[in-house]
Amino acid sequence: MQTSSTAADVIIAVIPIVGIVMGSVVVFFYLLWNYKRNTLLIKAGQYKRPEFDLLSFSLLAGLLLVSVGLSLTVFLALFRGFDFGLLGGLIPLSLGIGLLAYYGMKRGDRSS
Structure with missing residues (x-):
């Protein structure tokens, strides 16, 4: 006996997919903008290599x-x-x- 509707099943299945896609878009643009920022800093001669402890x-x-x-x-x-x-x-x-x-x-x- 199934108590949930198919529309609810579709919505429950789509929510994680949308979350993963949106998170991937945020990470992509962060990496892109950070790359462009670093290249502009290198061209301006102001780039400092980050120290990693x-x-x-x-x-x-x-x-x-x-x-x-x-x-x-x-x-x-x-x-x-x-x-x-x-x-x-x-x-x-x-x-x-x-x-x-x-x-x-x-x-x-x-x-x-």
Whole structure:
């Protein structure tokens, strides 16, 4: 027994598609305008290369991945047991631990 109408099903199916298309348009124009801005700054001689702090990035990404991976691992272990679905939590957990280990090694190199 179907209680929803076909018009509602169509609208529910179209909303995510429209959201993805609009988000893609926003990202496209951001990249386009940022490219044009950078080329104009280079022509004017005012372009400064942005600095990227890999150490801070690895710390932030590592902490975020560990927290997400740990919570997913615990949830999936309790909800589904120990099966292949647990990899959905173990993969970000191990990536986060790796990034935090990289941060720890590089921070130790910097102090000496």
